[in-house]
Amino acid sequence: MSMDTSLLAAYGSYKVPEIIVSLHTLDKHFLDRGFSMDLISFRLANSYFPYSITPPDLIPIADTGGAGIHFGFLTDFGRVKHLEDAPIVCVTPTDDPPLRLVARNIVEFMDLIVSVPHAECLEAWWPHRDGDQPPETYETVDDDAPQSLRLAYDEIHSRLKQELGAANRPVLPYLRETMNERAQSSVLSTLDGLGIIGNALVHGEHYAFQPHAPQDEAELQRMTAYFEAASSIEAKLAFIRDINYMYVHNQFDAPSPVFELLKQFMMSMGLYDEVTRMFDIRPTA
Incomplete structure (x- = not known):
C-alpha cells in the first residue's frame, strides 16, 4: 500500500x-x-x-x-x-x-x-x-x-x-x-453545512462572528468567553467547525492568533487527532 x-x-x-x-x-x-x-x-x-x-x-x-x-x-x-x-x-x-x-x-x-x-x-x-x-x-x-x-x-x-x-x-x-438524513440527524447547524451529530436535546446556540473576521485581542477574549460558557460539547464542536470555515489556516505558516487559540480549545477537548492534522503534520510542497 x-x-x-x-x-x-x-x-x-x-x-x-x-x-x-x-x-x-x-x-x-x-x-x-x-x-x-x-x-x-x-x-x-x-x-x-x-x-x-x-x-x-x-x-x-x-x-x-x-x-x-x-x-x-x-x-x-x-x-x-x-x-x-x-x-x-x-x-x-x-x-x-x-x-x-x-x-x-x-x-x-x-x-x-x-x-x-x-x-x-x-x-x-x-x-x-x-x-x-x-x-x-x-x-x-x-x-x-x-x-x-x-x-x-x-x-x-x-x-x-x-x-x-x-x-x-x-x-x-x-x-x-x-443530505436529508444528515440534516435530520444534525443537532446543530454549522457554517460549512455539515452540522454536528450528537445529543438531540442540545439547543441551537451559535457564536456570532464579527464582520471581516478580526483577530485582535478583543475578539480572542470574546471567543474564549464563548467557548468556556458553551453549554454542551456539541456547541463547542460547532464553534470549532465554524472557526475553521471562517478563517484561513495555511499549514506552511505559523498559526495565526485565532488558530493558536483554536488549538488550545481542541486540546482541552482531547481532539488530538484533529490537532495533529491541523498543526503537526507538515505537508510537502
Whole structure:
C-alpha cells in the first residue's frame, strides 16, 4: 500500500479500512499494467495535503486531479468508531458551498464511483441533486482516445465491481436522501453545512462572528468567553467547525492568533487527532 507517513499520521487513532487497502492494491495492479484510476478522475491519496477549508476531522481518500477537489472520511470529531461507518465528504475549495456530503459510508461511496463516468461528476452534479437527470453528460473516454484506454477504463469499473462489490445506483436520488438524513440527524447547524451529530436535546446556540473576521485581542477574549460558557460539547464542536470555515489556516505558516487559540480549545477537548492534522503534520510542497 502506497501511503507516506503524513497520511498514516492523518489516520491517527483509526485503523486504515480494508477497502482502502484493497483500493491501493488494485491501483498498483493497474499501474503495473500501464494505466491508473486517473482515467476515472479518482486518484488515491498517498499523502496528507489539506486545503484551508478541509475540515480537521476529515481523512482523505482520493482526489479528482483538478481544482483541489478531494474526498475523505468525516469522523465527526472522533465520534465515528470505525471509518467503515464514516460519512464521505467532497471538498471543493473553489466552489460554493465548498463542502459537500456525498455518501453515508465508503461502501456506498464506491457504488457512486462506478455509477458516474468520472468521479468529478459527484461534485458537478451535487448542486442539482433535487433533479431527476444529471445536468451534464460526460464522455467516458475522449472520442479520439486509443482503444487501449477505452478497454482500461472499462476494466477499472469492472474490477471495482468484482473485487469491492461496488454496484450501480441512481446518483441524484441517493445524494438527496443522504443530505436529508444528515440534516435530520444534525443537532446543530454549522457554517460549512455539515452540522454536528450528537445529543438531540442540545439547543441551537451559535457564536456570532464579527464582520471581516478580526483577530485582535478583543475578539480572542470574546471567543474564549464563548467557548468556556458553551453549554454542551456539541456547541463547542460547532464553534470549532465554524472557526475553521471562517478563517484561513495555511499549514506552511505559523498559526495565526485565532488558530493558536483554536488549538488550545481542541486540546482541552482531547481532539488530538484533529490537532495533529491541523498543526503537526507538515505537508510537502
